[in-house]
Amino acid sequence: MILPTRTLPLILAFAVLIAGAPAQTPAPAPAPVTSPEAYETPAGFSASQYLPAEWLAGPHHRVRDSAQSDGLMIHYTVDSDFGIYYCAGTRDLKRCVNEISAIGKLVEVSKGDMFAEGLKRSVEAPVEAVKNIVGDPAGSVEEAPSTFRHLFSKVDSAVEKTRKRVGRGIAGEGWRDPYAGSKVGESLKNLAGFQRAKLDTARQLGVDPYSDNARLQEEIEKVTWAFFAGGLPLRIGAAAASGGASAVAQGAAMTVGLPEEIYKLIPAELSLRDSQAMAAMGINQAAIDSVILNRGISISSRHRVVSSLGTLPAGPGRAEVVRVLAASSDAHRARMLADILELLAARHSANPYRSIEVKERLPIGVLADGSIEVVAPIDYLSWTPLVKEFVARQDFGGGVKRLVISCKVSSLATDRLSAAGWTIAPPTD
Secondary structure (H helix, E strand, O other): OOOOHHHHHHHHHHHHHHHOOOOOOOOOOOOOOOOOOOOOOOOEEEHHHHOOHHHHEEOOEEEOOEEEEOOOOEEEEEEEOOEEEEEEOHHHHHHHHHHHHHHHHHHHHOOOHHHHHHHHHOOOOOHHHHHHHHOOOOOOOOOOOOOHHHHHOOOHHHHHHHHHHHHHHHOOOOOOOOOOOOHHHHHOOOHHHHHHHHHHHHHHHOOOOOOOOHHHHHHHHHHHHHHHHOOOOOOOHHHHHOOHHHHHHHOOOOOOOOOOHHHHOOHHHHHHHHHHHHHHOOOOHHHHHHHHOOOOOOHHHHHHHHHHHHHOOOOHHHHHHHHHHHOOOOHHHHHHHHHHHHHHHHHHHHOOEEEEEEEOOEEEEEEOOOOEEEEOOOOEEOOOHHHHHHHOOHHHOOOOEEEEOOOEEOHHHHHHHHHOOEEEEOOOO
16 A cells, blocks of 8 residues: 555654664754655636637637636637537637537528428427437536546546446346337438438538537527428538638647548447447447447547547557547547547558557557657646656656647646656657
8 A cells, every 4th residue: 555645754753652762873864855846837828819810709709818727728718699618628619619600500590581481391390309309419518528637547437437327228228219109200201311411411510410519409400400391401511611710620730520421320320330340349349338328428429439449550459448438428538539549540640550558548659669659639738747647657668758749838848758758749740
């Protein structure tokens, strides 16, 4: 058992009292004074000085200027016409700004004559019933997201919680489609057709069809239903894809687009494809079930992880990544893991890895010469106890250790990383 450092003097003093002090023992020399480890307090940032103007404000949103770092990610608050959003990191902010823009476009569509005509035609299945078809979104606007920090923590307990949460479904005890046999499902002649129509709406807007943005899901479902059930064509792609923050976000460094099949395959088809892909990688069925039945993982994030794993080296690292994915308790964590896996896959295509491994919850790449790469889509790196503990891990070995990032690094963090044997590399080296 390792005891907290602050308790050691008390324990040593207690031992002396029990054993008795030896007679005529000279007093020990005073211990040298050592200065405590210097750490940084994560900095605060001005969003107006850090972000492009296109992201700061738009027709339906404004980013608050005060943004605080946690040592890895910068946290932003976005006021919008549709609620307040809290974003963990610049990548999350880009997605948020794009989704707010999409909501605005959908709201405008719902004010038009075509939408009204679609509603008139869809008398058999009211718009309010759409939620009963596709299910409630997985999150809320006001919920504070997770951050990159959780990837440094252990995964065991989280996996166990996930297994307990979905265990009934895995064992086949009471697992059922919550929409099977519903009146809405029976009256809707082509459920798959509606799902494909929703995917097409999301594609036109350039957003994730499985986003945890509750208001976005509500507007997509409402507009898609009116046009689909009314038998009318929905064409909003040209307006959604032109310029503005969306275009800037798509061209920014270290951003990765969604795989095309996310827009082509309905949820059941994607689940089957992901299950088969994981089985082909040698992942056991219990782990596959833990991922497929985990409602905290969005379908798009799951598919992105599985697709990236298929391009990375075979080996036990794949199963470890699936284990981390199964333990993801919310959409933000799963999305962060998907971001990292896609960036590792891009690095692997340029300079192949020998294997992938997982340290705590963080996947890393191992090159043929034994050197390792940690790909971290973070915003600003400060020297904190968390970072020190991670980079000092003994299981990283004594070879070359490379941190692949595109963000700024504090002077103290640069010095300490170098002293610990780490080099910093840009994503495109």
